[in-house]
Amino acid sequence: MRRTFATMDRLVGEVGQALAQARFSIKLATAVVDRSSYVRLDRTSENFRDYLKLWSHRRAESGSGGMHWEAAITVTDHWRQSAEIGLGVAIEWPNGEGGDLAFVEFWTNGQGMTLPGEERNFQRALVSSIVRLEEAGTVKSAKPRA
Template sequence: MSDPDDLFEMYRNDRGGAAALKGDALAHAIADNVRRTFATMEKLVAEVVQVLAQARYAIRVGPTVTDRATYVRLDRTSESFRDYLRMWSQQRAEGGGGMHWEAQILVTDHRRASAEIGLGVTIERPVGADGGDVAFVEFWTTGQGMPLPSEGRAFQRALVASIVRLEEAGTLRSAKPKA
């Protein structure tokens, strides 16, 4: 490797090693990124619930999502969502278009007072089987945004910051006594 051009050629080969996804493979990968995004958020939220156990908050990713391109609101657990996602991902694979969703994290305190934390979710276009980030998520209450899954801890910190803001506003109250 004495020739610098060899290094550039190796870099190009490494970057272009995975064939670009097309057609049905791309549509399946896009749909998979949507599913992985929400599964990742659910896992991260469950970890926050465990850490905040003494505060006695019920926290979960809301079941409904909204496609920002059409403003269609769907239940993620329904068969109609699976059908819609199949059509949606096929359209994105064929002609591009926005890949933005709205979602909510629902928080209920020990008194049964509840609040929603709005999320903007942008699904990343798959570039191959590299296992990289699948989405960019923004918390509307704080404006904090982060790629998932690589910035899972930042997602959790933003969730806790949003809950703290809701406590400061008097919307929610922790069951844990203040020290």
């Protein structure tokens, strides 16, 4: 689970670097919500680690299970206008491949992919979501379109 969020952090950072000329600030929010209990946690906190340990222990006893989370990517333009891109993150355990395998869906455009594995698709979906926000006038690029 933590590896999935670390992967998303890295991918969001790479998109942010690629869009530097547009002067967008892009960040995966630290707050996440467990959809089964509606518990909101800071994914960088000790509470989050403890929560995951308890979940893992329960799933080890039952032999199966999954987690479904809500997350958000915040996009801020050079005018300091912000918008959120909602994400659904589902992790099934065990996944049969011996590691974390998450399905991530962008709520703004319905695009979904598995992580790790479809990292480029994640980045394309993020850029597509930002373009949609820009087209709607929610955020504005500092770089005029050609």
